[in-house]
Amino acid sequence: MGDILFLVHRLPWPPNKGDKIRSYHVLRHLARHHRVHLGTFVDDPADWPYLEQVQACCADVCARPLPRRRAQLRALSGLLSGEPLTLPWYRDRGLARWVRRVHDEVPLTAVVVFSSSMGQYLPAGNDGPVRVVDFVDIDSDKWRQYAQRRAWPMASVFAREARRLLDYERRLAAASDASVFVSPSEAEAFRGLAPEAAAAVVPMGNGVDTGYFDPAAVGPSPYPEGQRPLVLTGAMDYWPNVDAACWFAREVVPRVRAQEPSAHFYVVGSRPAPALAALDGRPGVTVTGFVDDVRPWIRHAAVAVAPLRVARGIQNKVLEAMALARPVIASPEALEGLQVDLDAEVVRAAAEPGVMAEAVCRQLAADSEEIGAAARRRILQDYTWERQLTRLDQLLAGGTRAGVPMEEVSAVGVSHGR
Numbered sequence: 001m002g003d004i005l006f007l008v009h010r011l012p013w014p015p016n017k018g019d020k021i022r023s024y025h026v027l028r029h030l031a032r033h034h035r036v037h038l039g040t041f042v043d044d045p046a047d048w049p050y051l052e053q054v055q056a057c058c059a060d061v062c063a064r065p066l067p068r069r070r071a072q073l074r075a076l077s078g079l080l081s082g083e084p085l086t087l088p089w090y091r092d093r094g095l096a097r098w099v100r101r102v103h104d105e106v107p108l109t110a111v112v113v114f115s116s117s118m119g120q121y122l123p124a125g126n127d128g129p130v131r132v133v134d135f136v137d138i139d140s141d142k143w144r145q146y147a148q149r150r151a152w153p154m155a156s157v158f159a160r161e162a163r164r165l166l167d168y169e170r171r172l173a174a175a176s177d178a179s180v181f182v183s184p185s186e187a188e189a190f191r192g193l194a195p196e197a198a199a200a201v202v203p204m205g206n207g208v209d210t211g212y213f214d215p216a217a218v219g220p221s222p223y224p225e226g227q228r229p230l231v232l233t234g235a236m237d238y239w240p241n242v243d244a245a246c247w248f249a250r251e252v253v254p255r256v257r258a259q260e261p262s263a264h265f266y267v268v269g270s271r272p273a274p275a276l277a278a279l280d281g282r283p284g285v286t287v288t289g290f291v292d293d294v295r296p297w298i299r300h301a302a303v304a305v306a307p308l309r310v311a312r313g314i315q316n317k318v319l320e321a322m323a324l325a326r327p328v329i330a331s332p333e334a335l336e337g338l339q340v341d342l343d344a345e346v347v348r349a350a351a352e353p354g355v356m357a358e359a360v361c362r363q364l365a366a367d368s369e370e371i372g373a374a375a376r377r378r379i380l381q382d383y384t385w386e387r388q389l390t391r392l393d394q395l396l397a398g399g400t401r402a403g404v405p406m407e408e409v410s411a412v413g414v415s416h417g418r
Helices: 018-033 045-056 068-081 093-105 116-121 139-149 154-174 184-193 195-200 239-259 295-299 316-323 353-366 370-382 390-396
Strands: 003-008 035-042 060-065 108-114 130-136 178-181 201-203 228-233 263-268 285-289 303-306 328-330
Touching: 003 018, 003 093, 003 116, 018 035, 018 108, 018 130, 018 316, 018 390, 035 045, 035 093, 045 060, 060 093, 093 116, 108 116, 108 390, 116 130, 116 154, 130 154, 130 390, 139 154, 154 184, 154 195, 178 184, 178 195, 178 390, 184 195, 184 201, 195 201, 201 390, 228 239, 228 295, 228 316, 239 263, 239 285, 239 353, 303 316, 303 353, 316 328, 316 370, 328 353
Parallel strands: 003 035, 003 108, 035 060, 108 130, 130 178, 178 201, 228 263, 228 303, 263 285, 303 328
Antiparallel strands: none
16 A cells, blocks of 8 residues: 555545546545545535545545635736646645645655646656546647637637647646546547657546446436426536537427427536526426436436537546436537447437437437446446546556656646745
């Protein structure tokens, strides 16, 4: 059992949104085999009560508050320094001091960084513990996609962030022993963007807690009798989810209800954005906001939908619905990187109103459990967390040294000004 420094941009507990699901399971896995020293931020006051549970599975925890307004003001400094705005957003002197102390006093065997924004805290130098960076997705490409869908001036700001963040991602990958991405396609895309680090770029997929997301463990239906519920789940303040939900409610639901009047679209997830909340109460649309347990909403739906038009990597919403044996109809973007048998286990439909509506109506008419059952079998075979995280164990045993000094990655690493 060795000592591992784990740096995460958001408290990895509870597993109630996409990035936290992955970081939660990584933390639990690391804590079973190592002494974990966790450095993280708390950006949601509702997460503070979970800190005690995090501390119970770690040797040491530094959790710094990250008020959104303060982070936004810090991010603006990136416009003057020329760096991506993401870095000063997550810059904190207190966390930097703690990382230096742990690095100086603890015989670390590895440093695991979760999300590129935390790479600025990597210990300086190219010797010492193994350095594994879990980028998860290519964040710079998300900003590029955002820029394509927004108007000026935000399109210009997002395009700048895409360029500057990609430069940083390449330097960070070059300074790491392994760069991890959530799917083979995401890893291959980054190899093309960062050929100098291609040899150390590897995929490590997301998994599902198949015991928790077990159809037999789900409570009663939350839906009214007589409805044919369509459900989309996720954090509803996350712009790609908001965009998908609004588009589906406006463009697809009326087409579906014209053929199947009992169809009803439920958007289930916390903190719905104002544009999304405004759709609640439209014919055939309900926006629930936060729910205590998302599983009944998925399990008792007629169809789970994932009509994302902007997406990177593997979508947890798709994996969870598959684990609960529901038929999933998803856009190609939402299925990127997922190794499944299309049409037999998941239905892929282009994010075009008529195509998506036709796919939903076809599934409602079939009223078959075959796709859901096949989806559950696929999850049990390939998408458990135990199976996915064996790759992390292999990487922690040693990686290919990239050989680039960490001082070249960020002008404000932990070796610099206190």
